[in-house]
Every structure is written in structure tokens, then in C-alpha cells.
Amino acid sequence: MNALARLHAAMEGTPADRIPVFCNLLDQGARLLGIGPREYYASGEHVAEAQLRMREKYGYDNLWGLFYVGREAEFFGCREMVYAEDGPPNVGHMVIRTVEDVPRLEPPADVLSHPAFEQPRKCFDILRREAGGRFPICAYVTATMTLPVLLMGMERWLPLLLTGPRTLRDELLAKCHDFFVSQVRACRAAGADVIVYSNPFGSTDLVPMSFFREQSLPWIERDIEAAGRAGLVYYGGAARVNPVIETVLERTRVEAFYLSPLDDVAEGRARIAGRALCCAALNDIPMIDWAPAQVEQEVKRxxxxxxxxxxxxxxxxxxxxAIPEVNIRALVAAACRYGALDA
Amino acid sequence: MIQHLATGFAEAIVDTDGDKALQLVRQALAAGVSPEQVVFEVVVPCMDHLCGLAASDGGLSVAQHFLAAQISSDVVDAMLPRFRRAPQVAGRVVIGTAVGDFHALGKRIVSGCLSAHMIEVTDLGMNVPAERFVEQALARDAQVIAVSSMMVHTARGEHGCRGVRRILRERRLEQQLKVVVGGAPYRFDERLFEVVEADAWARSAIEAVPVVVRLVGEAGGP
Incomplete structure (x- = not known):
């Protein structure tokens, strides 16, 4: 059974040899190729090569077409990314400095043909050619309500969202939605099997439940309706999603939820109740300091x-x-061992 | 009157209804409630109430923290010039994000919460070198340095909290200057504050208030 068939079996609840094991390695690719992050992320060939080699090296199931979170800002004219040798790039130029910039904001009409998609497209092309149909190729797309964070920073977006002029807020959200839909289509056309729909504003860690129901949910419904549910995974951007699972399921019929490490997995599974795929995430921040035996115990749990x-x-x-290689190996080995199924 | 105001103010903040919270304060002032009462019998107890909610199982959302901090500090700023006597400063803090970190929201919320408790806050901005944290803390006679990080590598980096600790140790300032950290990585790894050699950490902005008050005391007070 190949990894893509394993994922389909998990989504449909049909027999498989084991559960799918996703390992989300991005910045590690530059280190593997022995080059700096700026050079690495400038080339779709580099990213694709590293993704294929890292998957081969550790033996997990998925591949990423994502370069780094924040890249979406480049489609709107972001001119500077701040690269670090020890972590992911940061958005260094906020496209929206004041709310007066919102009417001037121009989302690209077509993501697929946009210059900022040229290198991701090369990456997807190589992944599809080398591993398509065998390993799930993942894309990461920021939800409409979260995308403004990459364009103006959370410290400007949150006040606009909560207390700012409603017309400008809605205009910005409408533009972000158009981009979101175009980006999902582009990623699927380029070969993505899985769309990780990332939305911290779809979590009650970010907004209270009343705001979630009245403001976040309508945009979530609109996003998912326009993008289509195929391969789409609801993800709170590491924020907890358990409290909203039933509502989101009822209103969108989304087919997969990616829980936060701060969510209780058994509770999440019970809330989903077999109606969608339940994805559990290991808390990989303390994993930096764990011994391999601790990694194994946590995976088992x-x-x-x-x-x-x-x-x-x-x-x-x-x-x-900063996670040691030995811990990544321990994680994958334990997940495959404890995740074995009676096929 | 005061009890009614305090309850309504807290409910408005939990509901993220800033307009209602400010309207209640204006009504109370018009009805004869003093600026001192607004601060010490409404805003501060409200923040303490929210601190309890933040520590509860469901917690408070980031949006609720943000509005609580913004409204409370706005109200306190508006009331202070109208006090009969200047209030006593409860402590002094310098705050900023670690080198390489460009996420400003967390420190902004923490600053608002601390200001509402009469703690003087100097915001050093983003991407702050360790040396600047220490220089500014000394220049402003602060008791606490607060280092915010939203990313793992900026939390653990040698030029963030660890750099501050190294300078404090080298200059024998550890008794008079305490270091508190906060931000997403610390919520995912509750031992991380020890790894980066901070004196303490806070899970949320509102919960940072009692932590900072304690550290101010440990550093000898304002």
C-alpha cells in the first residue's frame, strides 16, 4: 500500500496497513542541501529536492509544496522577507501600513500565472513528476480571515477586525477571499492532493465563541464552499479546534480536522464521531529537549x-x-509501529 | 452603583464590546463616581476577575485579552490626570520582542494590562538586542525585563532571553533585575522558561500582572 492510498483509506475509513504519518519539515531542507535559507527558498527545485530527500531519509508519508508561512504576502507586493539561519523567514515589509491602504490593495487576478507562484509551481511539478500518485502532496493556504495578519501584522489586523471601520474591514476580507479561492485552485492545478486550510480565527483560542459564530464562521463557510472540500483539512494554526468541531462539521461538512497539540485527542475524536478524519499533532516544541524514549512515549500516548x-x-x-535528527527518526518509527492496523 | 459598573464593565470586555465598556465608564463619571474609584474599584478588580477566567479551563481568547488591555489602559490613561493625588507607581518594566522576532501584539497586550495596574511600562519595540534591554532597564530604574517571543528560535536564541541573562550575570545585576518571558512557544513547553534562564513566565497577558508584581517585589520594589 502506498502513502497516498493509505491517506485515502484513513479518510474513507477503509482497511490499511497503518495510520498515515505526516512529518512537517520545511526549514530543515536548506540544512540538508547545505545552503542558506535565502538561496534555498529562492528555488522551487531546491525545495522539491529537499522534500523528496527528507521524506526518503525519515520514511514518513507526505510531501510539502509550502515554502514558508508568510510567502502569500509576496502576491500582494511584499518586498522583504527576513531570513534567519535558525528558524523560518518572517514577513519584513507589511503591505498594509494603515487602513487607508486597504482600498489600494490589489490581489492578483490569477495566482497560477503570477510570478510569485513560479517557484512553488516548479516545486509542485517536480513533486508530482517524482512522487505523484504515491505520496500525498500538501499545500498550505491561509484562510480569508487570517490572511490580513500577513499583510498588516496581527497588531494592526486585530483592532481593525474587532473595532475598526466595518466597510474597510469587509473590503479587505473580500479581497483576501478572492485570493484564497484563486490560490486553492492554483495549488490543486499544480498537483496538491491536500489543502491545509489554516485559520487561527477559526479557533476560540483567538476569538470568543460568540465572535466565532457571528463573524468567523460565515467566512469559513464561504471559503470552504468556494474552494471545495476535496482534500481540505481544517487547521487552527496550532490553536485548539475541539470546541468548534461540531459546528464546523455541521455547517461545512469538511472532511478532516488537524487538532492542536493543546487539544485532547480522545475528545477531538469523540466530537468528530467518525464523520471526518481526525489528525493529531505531536507537541514538537518540547521535543527539542526530549530523549528519543520520551518521543516514543508521547507518540504512543x-x-x-x-x-x-x-x-x-x-x-x-x-x-x-532545533529538533535533533534522532528524535525525528524516533517519532516516525514509533508512529509507524504503534499506528499499525489489521489490514 | 460601583458594583453595577464593575459587573457591566467586566461583562462588556468578556463580550469584546469596547463601546459598551467605555459608555459605562462615562455614565459612572457623570453620576459622580470619582476617577480613583473607576480605576481601583472597577478597572483593577475587572482585570483580576479576568485573570481568574484566563486561568480557568476554557481560558480567555486573544481578542478578549487585547480588548481588556486596550480599554483598561485607555481608561486609566484618561483617569490619571484627574486624580487628586498622583498614584504610586507599582513597578517599572521594560518590554520588547527578542532579536529576530517581529510579532508585536503580545507585548502590546501585556503592556496594557500592566499599565492598568499602575506599573510603568517602557516599550522598546521589536527585534530588541539583549544589550538594549539591560541598558534601558538600568536607565529607567526598572525592576523587570520582559522578553516576548512568538517563534521557537527567537525564544531559544542566544541573543534573546539567554543573552539578557548572560549580561545580567556578567554585570552582577541579577538581584536587582528580574526577567520574565512570554509568547506562544512558552505555552507549548512549560519548562522552556527554565531552558532560556528566565526568572518566570506568564501564560497570558492578564496572568502576567501577578507574575510581574511578584518579580518587582523580589527585585526590591519600585
Missing amino acids: LVEAGKPGGRFLFGTLLMPL
């Missing part, structure tokens, strides 16, 4: 909480660069 009843996937967050 999560898999035992999530595996009963099926439709379960084991994964990580975007893994920090």
Missing part, C-alpha cells in the same frame, strides 16, 4: 488516544529546526 475507531492520522506541527 497520542496514537492510542486517536487510533481506536479508525479515520485517524498522526502528525506534527511545523517542526522547529
